[in-house]
Amino acid sequence: MAENDCKDCKDCKKQARWREDFPITWESDNYITRREMVKFLGLGSLLIAGANFMVAGVPHLVRATSYPQTRLGLMSEIPVGGSRLFNYPTGDDPCIVVHKDDGTLVAYSQVCTHLSCAVIHSEKDNALFCPCHNGYFTVNEGRPYAGPPTRPLPRIKLEQRGEEIYAIGVEV
Amino acid sequence: MTRQTQGTTLFTALLVLIGIGVVVQLWLLAASVDAVLRHNVQIPLHAALGSVIVFLINGGLVMYVFWFDKRIKQ
Numbered sequence: 001m002a003e004n005d006c007k008d009c010k011d012c013k014k015q016a017r018w019r020e021d022f023p024i025t026w027e028s029d030n031y032i033t034r035r036e037m038v039k040f041l042g043l044g045s046l047l048i049a050g051a052n053f054m055v056a057g058v059p060h061l062v063r064a065t066s067y068p069q070t071r072l073g074l075m076s077e078i079p080v081g082g083s084r085l086f087n088y089p090t091g092d093d094p095c096i097v098v099h100k101d102d103g104t105l106v107a108y109s110q111v112c113t114h115l116s117c118a119v120i121h122s123e124k125d126n127a128l129f130c131p132c133h134n135g136y137f138t139v140n141e142g143r144p145y146a147g148p149p150t151r152p153l154p155r156i157k158l159e160q161r162g163e164e165i166y167a168i169g170v171e172v
Numbered sequence: 173m174t175r176q177t178q179g180t181t182l183f184t185a186l187l188v189l190i191g192i193g194v195v196v197q198l199w200l201l202a203a204s205v206d207a208v209l210r211h212n213v214q215i216p217l218h219a220a221l222g223s224v225i226v227f228l229i230n231g232g233l234v235m236y237v238f239w240f241d242k243r244i245k246q
Contacts, residue, residue, distance in 0.1 A: 034180075034183045034184065034187050035183065035237060035241070037187055038183070038186060038187055038190060038233075038234055038237050039234065041187070041190045041191060041193075041194050041230070041234075042190065042230055042231060042233075042234035044194055045190070045193060045194050045197060045226065045227045045230040045231070046227055046231070048194065048197040048198060048201055048223060048227075049197065049220075049223045049224050049226070049227040051201055052197070052200055052201050052204055052216075052219055052220040052223040052224075053220045053223075053224075055201065055204040055205055055208055055216055055220070056204060056208075056216035056217050056219065056220040058208055058216075059208060059211070059213045059216070060213075151210065151211070172211045
């Protein structure tokens with residue numbers, strides 16, 4: 001750099017003495033070097049890898065949460081081929097339990113996985129039916145087989161203790 | 173070609189490689205979030221492992237930059 005070619009002065013001889021100890025111009029201070037960028041990207045890479053592990057751990061944390069055990073009633077109260085509504089795990093989560101023809105019970109969240117309308121049991125089609133957009137889910141597995149829904153209904157785990165039926169968890 | 177020009181080319185190439193790695197990691201992170209929202213457990217785990225592998229490659233490249241600087245200073 002020529003003597004009179006500084007970016008922030010006209011004449012180097014007229015500069016303050018502290019300039020000799022701190023010869024960095026304001027403009028060059030704003031530049032980012034390749035090495036600084038490499039370090040920044042390396043640190044960013046570490047942070048993103050950490051974030052990815054956190055995201056991967058979320059489903060395991062959600063699964064680890066314990067669900068309450070809620071009594072649904074007596075098995076005989078639900079007729080074969082019929083259904084009954086209940087709320088689980090909280091009072092704001094509507095669910096439906098269906099007594100299948102083979103005598104077993106299955107329960108699902110009543111919230112349609114398409115746009116959250118309430119699904120109802122259709123005895124005629126032996127399916128769970130969403131009247132909003134004509135979505136159909138199988139009773140056996142809660143899988144969608146017709147209409148716009150693509151994801152299955154969350155299944156409610158049931159336990160039979162004698163004649164009594166209890167909801168004990170949610171299977172997503 | 174001078175050593176300085178070679179160094180500039182080398183570090184530009186390393187910068188681009190690490191940048192591509194970070195973009196791949198961002199893509200893996202977005203895919204993980206999408207899979208979690210779809211209640212899929214396996215995809216986020218594989219994406220996290222892939223992200224760590226990419227990070228190790230990136231870390232190796234950054235370490236190479238430090239090592240190169242150290243060697244030049246010596």
